[in-house]
Amino acid sequence: MTASLEDSIRELLAREAIRDCLYRYCRGIDRMDEAALRSAYWPDGEDRHGPYQGSAVGFIEWALATLPSIERGIHQIHNILIEFREGGAAVESYFSAFQRQPGPEGGMKQWDMKGRYLDWFVERDGEWRVLKRQVVFDWVEELPLPTASEAERFGLRQPIGSRWPDDPVYSIG
Numbered sequence: 001m002t003a004s005l006e007d008s009i010r011e012l013l014a015r016e017a018i019r020d021c022l023y024r025y026c027r028g029i030d031r032m033d034e035a036a037l038r039s040a041y042w043p044d045g046e047d048r049h050g051p052y053q054g055s056a057v058g059f060i061e062w063a064l065a066t067l068p069s070i071e072r073g074i075h076q077i078h079n080i081l082i083e084f085r086e087g088g089a090a091v092e093s094y095f096s097a098f099q100r101q102p103g104p105e106g107g108m109k110q111w112d113m114k115g116r117y118l119d120w121f122v123e124r125d126g127e128w129r130v131l132k133r134q135v136v137f138d139w140v141e142e143l144p145l146p147t148a149s150e151a152e153r154f155g156l157r158q159p160i161g162s163r164w165p166d167d168p169v170y171s172i173g
Helices: 003-031 034-038 056-069 150-154
Strands: 041-049 052-055 072-085 088-102 108-124 127-143
Touching: 003 034, 003 072, 003 088, 003 108, 003 127, 034 056, 041 056, 052 056
Parallel strands: 041 127
Antiparallel strands: 041 052, 072 088, 088 108, 108 127
């Protein structure tokens, strides 16, 4: 194999590792899966995430304390742009997040949020993770709450997604 081909393969593998990390983050948040969430960040990382500003470890603790009050949450990643630079990769990932949670003044609220994760990824011992994250919000809209219960709305569409370890994803295979 030529050096150029080896470099191209190494870059493709790095791109896939970065995408996988972004998807693990979403699973960690949506399924309240602590191991998946921790695997997305380096322990010495930083996160600037809406109301939370601080260490990545602190963000994970904050998220794990906040997530039980979120009735339902879905995060999706779109348009991932990865630019390799000296020492790491600058990654811009568009996201959509739908959440039903208590509002600032109490009472349940439902939100449609869109924005971007601006991440600095670094590789250590062959593994890519987020070292620095800045969340940029491009769209936030409060949605009306559904009037019917989940059982009524989902009907025969079963199973309904849940959290770790009860979600069906953890019993694949």
